[in-house]
Amino acid sequence: MKIDEAIQQTKKFSTEWQKAVINLVYTSSWVSAILEKRAEHKQITLSQFNVLRILRGQYPNPITNNLIKSRMLTNMPDISRLIDRLVLKGLVDRCKSNIDKRAVSLLITEAGLQVLQELEEEMLLNDILPKNISEANCKRLNELLDTFRGCLESESENN
Structure with missing residues (x-):
C-alpha cells in the first residue's frame, strides 16, 4: 500500500x-x-527484547547498564526499570563487577537465551520481508538508510 x-x-x-x-x-x-x-508472545516488550539481544552479544561477559543504554536501538531514559523487570522475570542476573565494586554488571540467564531463541525467527520478519521486497532491494534500502543517517549524524555533530 x-x-x-x-x-x-x-x-x-x-x-x-x-x-x-x-x-x-x-x-x-x-x-x-x-x-x-x-x-x-513471550511477555516481554520490544525494548526488553533489544536488551536481551545486547546481553547475548556480550555473553558470557557481564556488562553495565550504561553499555546497554549506549547500544539500544531506541532512546530509553530509564534503563534501570527495564532491567528490573527482566531480572524479576528471571531473564537477566545482576552481579557485582570485578573491576568496580560499586558497579553492578548484568548477565543474560539461560531462560533469557531461551526466550531469544524462541523469538528470533519471528522478530526477523522473515514471514513478511521476502514476500514484499527482494534481497537486492533490501540491500539497496539498507544502503539508502545508512546514507541518510550518515548525513543526519554528521549534521548533528556540527550543531
Whole structure:
C-alpha cells in the first residue's frame, strides 16, 4: 500500500522529501507495532527484547547498564526499570563487577537465551520481508538508510 493510501492523503505531498519523511515515520511505527505484538508472545516488550539481544552479544561477559543504554536501538531514559523487570522475570542476573565494586554488571540467564531463541525467527520478519521486497532491494534500502543517517549524524555533530 502506498503511503498516500495508508494515511488517506488526499492532497499531494509538497515534495518527495516530505513524502519520504512521512513514509519513514509511518513505516517505523508499523514495523514497531508488529515487533511489539510478537515480543508480547513471550511477555516481554520490544525494548526488553533489544536488551536481551545486547546481553547475548556480550555473553558470557557481564556488562553495565550504561553499555546497554549506549547500544539500544531506541532512546530509553530509564534503563534501570527495564532491567528490573527482566531480572524479576528471571531473564537477566545482576552481579557485582570485578573491576568496580560499586558497579553492578548484568548477565543474560539461560531462560533469557531461551526466550531469544524462541523469538528470533519471528522478530526477523522473515514471514513478511521476502514476500514484499527482494534481497537486492533490501540491500539497496539498507544502503539508502545508512546514507541518510550518515548525513543526519554528521549534521548533528556540527550543531
